[in-house]
Ligand code: PEP
């Protein structure tokens with residue numbers, strides 16, 4: 001219940017990013033450089049300031065230790081060592097003593113003094129020409145940020161201090177923020193920026209946490225502790241909701257729960273239309289822990305295992321052994337179901353901070369991303385391929401390259417795959433010697449050379465998230481142009497149809513793995529185009545299956561013919577919605593649309 005019901009109810013409209021309704025106290029997370037307040041303190045207040053500083057240090061220490069344990073459990077002891085370094089920085093007497101000294105002499109508040117002293121340390125370390133010491137600068141920066149957040153009451157550790165679930169309100173979220181915060185104590189995400197196909201949002205949907213993004217200035221209007229209601233179906237955020245609003249949403253939640261129950265009743269049933277046409281439904285995952293959802297929601301395998309999570313948020317890339325361990329876990333748990341492991345798609349909105357690999361680009365989605373990165377960092381690529389090939393000896397594994405733009409890249413990648421096999425053969429370890437890779441078709445250059453790419457690929461997987469952004473020149477994470485990001489645009493639909501037809505003429509199967517595959521509005525089109533597999537976030541699978549089981553291929557083909565004759569995406573969207581509503585009957589208000 002809201003703590004201050006008398007406050008004025010205010011409604012904000014953003015982008016509906018992850019479905020569901022949730023409410024709770026806001027937790028405003030500021031991950032941008034915070035503005036550190038500066039003010040004078042009286043002599044007699046100095047002991048209070050020191051106590052506040054000590055509490056922040058203790059709180060940060062607990063936060064880091066907690067992270068350390070979590071990472072050790074999830075990724076292993078070696079990965080967790082970075083946090084040892086952070087604890088050392090935190091306990092560094094010089095940093096603490098100098099801050100207190102600075103405060104006694106300048107009589108400024110402790111947040112400001114700590115900020116000044118830490119900056120001095122960072123500058124001094126940064127000037128030393130030694131790679132190891134330079135890496136420590138990153139540690140100091142990270143720890144400093146945590147302490148300052150703790151001093152200002154913005155620390156993630158404070159999350160655990162409050163009873164009940166929190167609504168996270170932030171400028172933006174990275175995919176790893178979403179993954180780590182989304183697992184506990186969070187009922188919804190609200191962000192100033194973002195879009196439905198940013199990786200952080202894709203992750204929120206996987207975790208089934210409601211989200212509204214693209215609110216522009218949510219962090220300015222919502223304060224820590226405000227009671228907030230998030231409607232992830234309509235993209236609405238209500239601050240200080242009235243009793244009446246909460247009651248209304250309680251009823252909506254109840255209805256949604258009933259609808260889900262009915263839709264999820266299709267989980268154990270075959271994925272086929274009323275007239276017997278079959279599409280294989282497989283799952284998109286980002287980490288091994290999602291395997292339980294893959295099984296729970298009845299997927300027939302994994303159509304896209306995004307591997308970037310292993311490479312982000314750490315002070316080094318994972319070793320071959322560590323990767324092998326993660327891939328093998330997934331593969332063995334799902335055996336004999338197929339698992340498509342996508343090679344590293346770093347770049348875009350998944351950027352590494354590692355100094356050796358980092359690069360600041362003006363336009364990261366058009367830049368040094370995915371296969372481009374791997375073809376330049378061949379050692380990293382070969383190491384990952386070896387780990388995947390080795391996992392292939394333990395189950396049913398397929399390799400997939402992201403962001404192929406033309407056949408030459410593919411030939412180079414396949415050459416490196418052959419080298420990786422040769423290395424394993426020499427080493428004498430078990431691996432899948434027959435493995436051939438598939439290509440993601442997500443760049444128009446690849447779509448229109450699909451015939452050439454098919455010659456060197458085992459299968460295609462259409463990444464509609466990127467295919468749409470590159471076809472229409474709409475940055476997929478920029479909410480200013482989100483209205484132009486339109487899967488119903490004829491250029492997008494024609495491209496998808498062309499890719500599938502071209503692949504089928506050459507005997508290649510085609511999967512669709514972008515968010516469009518999980519939107520049941522588009523299921524009839526993708527079915528009629530001839531998609532062999534639809535790869536969807538596990539929790540989204542029942543929605544697609546339910547619709548599929550309530551339509552006929554003949555109807556889907558008739559709809560597709562009508563749609564392909566349209567030039568206006570709005571008319572297409574109306575036709576798709578009408579078809580959907582007709583076939584879902586009383587369950588028809590459930591599709592979020594993409
Ligand atoms: C896509 O682009 O559609 C896709 C599935 O890959 P990602 O979203 O990871 O870029």
Ligand code: MG
Nearest residue numbers: 442463465466
């Ligand atoms: Mg992509």
